[in-house]
Amino acid sequence: MYDFSYHKPASVADAVKLLAADPDARAISGGMTLLPALKLRLNRPTALVDLSGIAELRGVRREGNALVIGALTRHYEIATSAEVKAAIPALAELASTIGDTQVRNRGTMGGSVANNDPAADYPAAILALGGTIQTDRRKIAADDFFQGMFATALDVGEIVTAIHLPVPEKAGYAKMRNPASRYSMAGVFVARGPAGVRVAVNGAGANGAFRLAEAEAALSANWSPDAVAGVKVDASSMNGDIHGSAEYRAHLVTVMAKRAVANAG
Template sequence: MYDFAYHKPGSIADAVKILTDDPEARPISGGQTLLPALKHRLAHPTALVDLSGIAELRGIQRDGDRLVIGAMTKHYEIQTSDVVKTAIPALAKMAGNLGDTQVRNRGTMGGSLSNNDPAADYPAAAMALNATFRTDRRSIPADEFFQGMFATALEPGELLVAIEFPIPTKAGYAKMRNPASRYVMAGVFVAKLADGSVRVAVNGAGPGVFRQEEMEAALAKSWSADAIAGIRQDPDGLNGDIHGSAEYRAHLVGVMAKRALAEAG
């Protein structure tokens, strides 16, 4: 770890000011990705802006047909929230199945989404549920937020404040873990939204979360495993490494889609 300054602002405005004034400063939420990177000297920020003192960033609320989760809400809070379990049980289940106990008690939804690790869980949920990302200055739809591996639409100094999830009529998620890291090797989140539209998001398998439009079209016509049974994910552009080839991951997308559908009911 290299030396850095440490700030703990009490408001979004103060945090944004520090981040804007110093482009080399980095916000830190749960720190479950950034701290290991610092320890390995893979990141060298001038300052860390600890967001844990900002009350406006926390909390889970149901707002009509939407579920609003503050960016600094921890995985464990999402996993155990009755509000989440009632509104989008697949999201609560996802939160309970990511990382380990320590990660779930430190890591936050906003931190994970802002980091946009291709092998993280939440991007699939946010993409499939057509979430809206509320920042300190604007709202960004999911289709625009995720911009490939570790890249998002957030501008330098822009802070994610809350994530708004439209409450779906059906939603389910299934993933295959990477055997070593236990991050996502291939995951699929399927959702039927209140307006009847269907969205299918794939994480882990590619360089970033993406929508499987062929499956979306098939499921929009018929919400059934049979409808997607013949659809083969194209391995072109998917990840291949010592843990599995792109072909294997493409195959898993089909398997996980089927299982996610079974979860969704």
């Protein structure tokens, strides 16, 4: 480790002021990504602004036909929330499969969304549900927010405060996890709701989470696992590494899409 300042503001306004005063400061919530980066000297901020004391960023509530989830709500809280299970059970199931017990009890939805790791689960869910990311400055549609591997529409010092998710008629999720790291090698979230049929993929794409238009068209015509069985994914757009080739991940996307539809019912 190395020297840096540490701040723990009690409000979003105070956190924003601290980040604006120091362009090399970084916000931290659960620390699931930033702490390992600090240990490896991959990130060397002059200050950490700990958001964990900001009560207004926690919790799940229903607003009309949408769920609003505070950015500091932990994976375990989403997985066990009666509100989430009633409105979007697929999201509760997704949250229950993230990492391991320690990660689920420390990691936050907002931190995962802001980091946009290509193997993260939430980006696919938010894209498929047609969600909106709320920050301290504005609201950003999911289609505009996720801009590539570890890249988002967030400006420097901008803080994710909540995620708004329209409640779908049906939704399902399935993923293939690396047996060692538990990270998603390919995950697919499908939803049919206010925004129509939407299908999003995580873990497989070379440029992060993305929507699968071919599967959306197939499911719009026929909502069944068989409808996506013939969808062919271009391997040239897939990620390949020691855990699986691009061709293997392309195949997994189709398999996971079929399972996701089956899970949705």
